Amino acid sequence: MKNKPNYFDDKIKNKNIIFYDGICVFCSRSIYFILKHDKSNAFLICPFQTEFWKQLCDQYEINKKSIDTVVLLDQSNRIFVKSKAVIKVMIILGFPFNLFGIFKVFPSVWLDKLYDFIARNRYKWFGKNKNCRIIKQDFKSKFI
Numbered sequence: 001m002k003n004k005p006n007y008f009d010d011k012i013k014n015k016n017i018i019f020y021d022g023i024c025v026f027c028s029r030s031i032y033f034i035l036k037h038d039k040s041n042a043f044l045i046c047p048f049q050t051e052f053w054k055q056l057c058d059q060y061e062i063n064k065k066s067i068d069t070v071v072l073l074d075q076s077n078r079i080f081v082k083s084k085a086v087i088k089v090m091i092i093l094g095f096p097f098n099l100f101g102i103f104k105v106f107p108s109v110w111l112d113k114l115y116d117f118i119a120r121n122r123y124k125w126f127g128k129n130k131n132c133r134i135i136k137q138d139f140k141s142k143f144i
Helices: 025-037 051-060 082-093 097-105 108-126 137-142
Strands: 016-020 043-047 071-073 079-081
Touching (some): 016 025, 016 082, 025 043, 025 082, 025 108, 043 137, 071 082, 079 082, 082 097
Parallel strands (some): 016 043
Antiparallel strands (some): 016 071
16 A cells, blocks of 8 residues: 555545445445434545546556455554454444444454355345436535
8 A cells, every 4th residue: 555645635635535336235325324323423425436536546546447345544644444344334334333343353354254145136136226326415525
């Protein structure tokens, strides 16, 4: 991993950025849940379908084509994916969601297998939007 990208500005400084599949209905609903419960204003959101995501992939040497998961760039510029990203998000959300931190005792390999199973079937089970959409106007400022 490389150091902090040079295109960071004040809006995203000291924020945790969640990158997600903007056309996935399940993913969009999950993002809405997170934003609704983000009482400490800790998160910004960025769909994979943006230029910002592409720049981050270049900066961190992430293969854009192989990503089929949620990605969290925390405020310390560490990247988390799959189950580690989900657990970290829940911990940052605070009580009672931080209780999901208990899952850190399980091997990531097991949790990631469950994550991959859900990720593979998300379009079939929940559907797919034709294009990326912002869930609610109230949260427009939270999107990059």
